[in-house]
Amino acid sequence: MLDTTTRKGRTEAAAPTDAATPALVTENVARSFGALKAVSNVSITIAPGERRAILGPNGAGKTTLFNTICGDHPPTAGRILLFGEDITHLQPHRRARLGIGRTYQSSLLFTGLSVLENLYLAVRGAMPGRLSLWKAGHGDPALAKARRLAEQVRVDTIAGARIDSISHGQRRQVEVGMALASDPRLLMLDEPAAGLSAAERPELVKLIRDLPRELTLILIEHDMDVALPNSDKVTVMKDGEVVVESTPDRIADDPLVQAIYLGGEH
Amino acid sequence: MSLMSRSHWTLTALVLAILVSMPLLLPDFWLSGILGRSLIYGIVALSITFLASYGGFISLAQTMLAGIAGYTVAILAPTAIPASQSAVSYWLAMPLAVLAATLAGAVVGLIAIRTRDIYLLMITLALAVGFSLFAQSNIDWFNGYEGIRNVVGPELFGQPFRAHTVFYYVSLTLAALLYLMVLYVVRTPFGLVLQGIRDNPRRVAALGFDVAVHRIAAFAMAGFIAGCGGVLITFYNIGITPGSIGMTATVNVLVMSVIGGLGHPVGAFIGAVIFTLIDTFAATIYDRDRFNTLIGLVFLGIVVASPDGVLGLGKRLAGRGKRKDAGDGGTPH
Numbered sequence: 001m002l003d004t005t006t007r008k009g010r011t012e013a014a015a016p017t018d019a020a021t022p023a024l025v026t027e028n029v030a031r032s033f034g035a036l037k038a039v040s041n042v043s044i045t046i047a048p049g050e051r052r053a054i055l056g057p058n059g060a061g062k063t064t065l066f067n068t069i070c071g072d073h074p075p076t077a078g079r080i081l082l083f084g085e086d087i088t089h090l091q092p093h094r095r096a097r098l099g100i101g102r103t104y105q106s107s108l109l110f111t112g113l114s115v116l117e118n119l120y121l122a123v124r125g126a127m128p129g130r131l132s133l134w135k136a137g138h139g140d141p142a143l144a145k146a147r148r149l150a151e152q153v154r155v156d157t158i159a160g161a162r163i164d165s166i167s168h169g170q171r172r173q174v175e176v177g178m179a180l181a182s183d184p185r186l187l188m189l190d191e192p193a194a195g196l197s198a199a200e201r202p203e204l205v206k207l208i209r210d211l212p213r214e215l216t217l218i219l220i221e222h223d224m225d226v227a228l229p230n231s232d233k234v235t236v237m238k239d240g241e242v243v244v245e246s247t248p249d250r251i252a253d254d255p256l257v258q259a260i261y262l263g264g265e266h
Numbered sequence: 267m268s269l270m271s272r273s274h275w276t277l278t279a280l281v282l283a284i285l286v287s288m289p290l291l292l293p294d295f296w297l298s299g300i301l302g303r304s305l306i307y308g309i310v311a312l313s314i315t316f317l318a319s320y321g322g323f324i325s326l327a328q329t330m331l332a333g334i335a336g337y338t339v340a341i342l343a344p345t346a347i348p349a350s351q352s353a354v355s356y357w358l359a360m361p362l363a364v365l366a367a368t369l370a371g372a373v374v375g376l377i378a379i380r381t382r383d384i385y386l387l388m389i390t391l392a393l394a395v396g397f398s399l400f401a402q403s404n405i406d407w408f409n410g411y412e413g414i415r416n417v418v419g420p421e422l423f424g425q426p427f428r429a430h431t432v433f434y435y436v437s438l439t440l441a442a443l444l445y446l447m448v449l450y451v452v453r454t455p456f457g458l459v460l461q462g463i464r465d466n467p468r469r470v471a472a473l474g475f476d477v478a479v480h481r482i483a484a485f486a487m488a489g490f491i492a493g494c495g496g497v498l499i500t501f502y503n504i505g506i507t508p509g510s511i512g513m514t515a516t517v518n519v520l521v522m523s524v525i526g527g528l529g530h531p532v533g534a535f536i537g538a539v540i541f542t543l544i545d546t547f548a549a550t551i552y553d554r555d556r557f558n559t560l561i562g563l564v565f566l567g568i569v570v571a572s573p574d575g576v577l578g579l580g581k582r583l584a585g586r587g588k589r590k591d592a593g594d595g596g597t598p599h
């Protein structure tokens with residue numbers, strides 16, 4: 001009886017989920033580009049509040065897996081459930097409204113707008129009135145939230161600067177800020193530290209560590225020193241498939257992982 | 267969030283003040299034949315520049331949308347020749363005409379929903395040519411090749427609409443309002459999303475915005491702007507013909523936008539003034555046939571010298587004098 005009500009009574013707004021419902025389930029998800037199988041047969045279950053790292057060599061299909069989840073490249077086979085709800089065939093903006101936030105491997109920001117405008121838009125995307133013709137006044141709560149986000153990701157000092165005038169590291173921080181703006185239930189970070197200098201790295205690692213604990217997080221990261229301390233579980237992908245699923249303390253000893261990472265990887 | 271920097275406001279106010287005082291300085295021909303005409307075609311060019319500058323869409327359907335407003339007001343006009351069965355007051359016909367253009371703009375946006383760049387150009391051009399051919403062949407409503415004459419517009423302040431000063435001030439007021447509307451809208455959530463779509467539609471969707479809906483709304487707004495221009499152009503020409511909204515007219519308005527510069531809405535009016543000056547005076551010096559050659563050469567010259575039009579040329583020249591101060595990079599909040 002309880003089961004049927006939760007299934008039928010679900011609305012677009014975040015319905016309450018009991019602890020047993022996983023945050024994300026991918027069931028045999030596959031994605032092909034023509035003849036190329038970028039992702040095949042990936043089944044992952046992520047618990048609410050879990051932090052999951054995804055490792056794997058270049059071309060393993062990690063980013064493509066993100067794209068199937070957020071809807072940019074919907075799966076060609078399989079199912080995806082977000083907090084129990086089937087989102088396999090939803091458009092990207094619908095999935096975003098259900099609580100998926102993500103960053104991109106190479107920043108996808110609005111280069112012609114300022115840092116604060118980027119964050120402000122990200123906040124507005126999660127609110128009603130998306131076609132609003134009212135300019136944000138000083139008391140606008142969305143603008144205030146954008147300012148708080150700027151502080152949180154430490155770009156408040158350059159809030160007025162246009163994206164095309166700020167550094168790569170700062171763009172990575174704005175990326176994370178925008179993904180957080182909707183208060184997502186599931187946050188997916190795609191190599192957030194990619195291309196950062198040794199000096200910029202700790203800033204970002206700290207930013208990830210300071211994320212609220214109840215947030216479900218999937219982190220794609222090449223750098224084991226960034227990935228392992230920030231995860232509860234680790235999934236390793238290769239050639240579009242999941243090859244190992246383990247805990248951070250055991251992953252380094254796994255013979256397959258050693259073969260991938262120590263045999264040939266940079 | 268201010269619309270423009272203080273120096274921009276000062277400049278805008280100064281230019282407006284000069285334009286307002288023009289009836290004291292200029293002879294009638296210049297007032298309506300050059301400035302007024304530039305303003306009304308500039309409004310249609312503004313609808314192109316708005317879409318291009320903030321949405322990244324180049325639409326060739328804007329002259330058609332102006333034409334839809336023009337034909338609507340002509341068909342409903344109480345003074346029209348041939349007389350219409352459906353005549354109403356101008357005060358009702360005008361808003362209906364603008365509404366028709368707005369809705370038609372939304373339809374164009376819907377038809378072109380998935381296209382960008384060259385494909386968008388092709389599809390909007392096809393719509394424009396198609397509409398012009400339809401108007402030419404339809405007798406019942408559009409009176410075919412001859413079009414609709416004697417659409418003189420309403421009386422204002424006891425004077426005919428086409429009285430030079432009346433026409434000029436109405437055009438100036440409307441152009442200024444639409445220009446400021448564009449500058450305002452691009453700072454609202456709707457306008458910011460539009461610029462987001464220009465920079466990165468994928469990210470816009472990932473933030474929860476429905477890109478399709480925003481695109482349609484942007485085309486509707488551009489249709490509204492073009493429709494306002496279309497009504498004024500129809501009064502200016504005292505009627506409308508299929509030729510006035512055909513391929514040549516479509517290209518002319520695009521040329522205005524590009525000459526002026528697609529980077530900022532003011533470019534539409536700069537381009538319109540340059541175009542009108544060349545159009546008026548080249549035709550008296552040369553014969554009519556050579557006009558297209560001349561405007562073509564000017565177009566080529568400006569675009570080669572500065573891909574972002576006169577506006578970009580001006581900016582570059584100013585930038586050579588003094589480096590742009592870093593704080594001016596767009597701090598709208």
Ligand SMILES: Nc1ncnc2c1ncn2[C@@H]1O[C@H](COP(=O)(O)OP(=O)(O)OP(=O)(O)O)[C@@H](O)[C@H]1O
Nearest residue numbers: 033036038056057058059060061062063064065105
């Ligand atoms: N849009 C696309 N069109 C065609 N092929 C694609 C597309 N996206 C990804 N691929 C291909 O799918 C495979 C997996 O790519 P993906 O980007 O998912 O790998 P990755 O694990 O994220 O690698 P990296 O560590 O380099 O980011 C690659 O062979 C890639 O070329």
Ligand SMILES: [Mg+2]
Nearest residue numbers: 062063064105
């Ligand atoms: Mg990748």
